[in-house]
Amino acid sequence: MIELKIPQELGQEDRLVTEEFQEVLDHAHGEGGARVTVLEGTYHIGSVRLYGHTELHLEEGAHLMGSTDIADYTDWGIPTTLAYAQDPFIARIQGIPPHYTRALITAADAEEVAITGEEGSTIDGVGCTDPAGEEGFRGAMGMRICRCRNVRLSGYTFKRSANWSHQVDSCTNVSFEGVTVLGGHDGFNIHHCTNVEIARCMLKCGDDCIAGFDARNVLVDSCYLNTxxxxxxxxxxxxxxTRCRIVGPGEYPHILEGTYHMHAAIKYYAVKGDTIREDVCNWRFADCSFENPGRLINYDYGSAKGYQTERPLVDLHLVRCTAEGISQSSFFKGRADVPGTLELEDYQLQYAPDEANVGKLCIQLGEGAKLLQENVSYEGEEPLMGPRVVEEDEMKAEVLKKATK
Structure with missing residues (x-):
């Protein structure tokens, strides 16, 4: 693999250097791949595209700074594999625009793609807003990596994402190692991906830390998640x-709501309008701690508002974990024919419900759902478990949903 460098003088310019930056990436592509190094400096760019057999490496003190003008971003005309984003009903409800997958850095239909950084290197989405974007303000994705094989992301810090920091979809063999995400929206999105490893990462997100549906074989180890x-x-x-620490409230706010509390530590995701190939099974959390998670679990099959209407979750196992400061009642409700199994083993739970949840069970189980317990220590005045109770406001939401179809 040949070695190329982004000219360091570009990192001293107080202007966009997108064209010159892309010229080096195109040179790498023409050579069949290269290691492209970004030296110390601040490089102001709009959208750039990375090709196969190429590593973009940020040295210590190298900073990629996104444009503050949404017009400087593109999706390169590359079709998305996120079918739900093109569903008319979902697009209307969420305000998803046709240009939804514009990104600061894009790689698509490639093999052996890497973005790496040394300590002190950053990629900054600058929170660039788009009045015509999702929810009326979201801007470009941070990274969009689509239909790629053998993807390696490591070492850098991504901050102030204008939408998802990492939109990785329909990829195989993906590694996140030692990546930090600060603020913005989602951290890692892995829709339709297979073989994903996330290790020793620190995610402090305004929105979901790790999200995605129709993924297979996902390992998350020794990470810190704050949201x-x-x-x-x-x-x-x-x-x-395994060995993860999940902590609320968020250090950075949920930008749309202006709030900091964690909604749920574990929330199921199976959205209508996209491809989900199989029932979801074999979820295991081991040696993890949950601190002030709001709800510990939000699995409420059939909830359109929660995007939990497609294939069901078969089983969830929590082993050698602790959960303290749970403030909202959890749901574990499956589909009628696949009610689901929840296992707690060597588990310590502390339930201190907030005002809206006083009198509610710690865990509400759907009809037929099975709860297996072994060596569970529970602290709380409300019962640990009981049947799922559908409240009046939820029933009203279902009526409203049907009325808007």
Missing amino acids: ACNAFRLGATNLFV
Whole structure:
């Protein structure tokens, strides 16, 4: 692999250097791949595209600074594999625009793609807003990596994402190692991905830390997750989470709501309008701690508002974990024919419900759902478990949903 460098003088310019930056990436592409190094400096860029067999490496003190003008971003005309974003009903409800997948850095239909950084290197989305974007303000994605194989992301810090920091979809063999995310929206989105490893990462997000549906074989190890939304919002077959610390409230706010509290530590995700190939099964959290998670679990099959209407979750296992400061009642409700199994083993739970949840069960179980317990220590005045209770406001929401179809 040849070695190329982004000219360091570009990092001293107080202007966009997108064209010159892209010229080096195009040179790498023409050579069949290269290691492209970004030297110390601040490089102001709009959208750039990375190709296969290429590593973009940021040295210590190298900073990529996104444009503050949404017109400087593109999706390169590359079709998305996120079918739900093109569903008319979902697009209307969420305000998803046709240019939804514009990004600061894009790689698509490639193999052996890497973005790496040394300590002290950053990529900054500058929170660039788009009045015509999702929810009326979201801007470009941070990174968009689509239909790629053998993806390696490591070492850098991504901050102030204008939408998801990392939109990685329909990829195989993806590694996140030692990546830090600060503020903005989602941290890692892994829709339709297979074989994903996330290790020793620090995610302090305004929105979901790790999200995505129709994923397979996901390992999350030794990570710190802090959020003002959901720590895990996933639909993944074979999910193994070990030695992680999940902490609320968020250090950074949920930008749309202006709030900091964590919504849920574990939330199921199976959205209508996209491809979900199989029932989701084999979720195992081991040796993890949950601090002030709001709800510990939000699995409420059939909830359109929660995007939990497609394939069900078969089983969830929490082993050698602790959860303290749970303030909202959890749901574990499956589909009628697949009610689900929840296992707690060597588990310590502390439930201190907030005002709106006083008198509610710690865990509400759907009809037929199975709860397996072994060596569970529970602290709380309300019962640990009981049947799912559908409240009046939820029933009104269902009526409203049907009326808007």
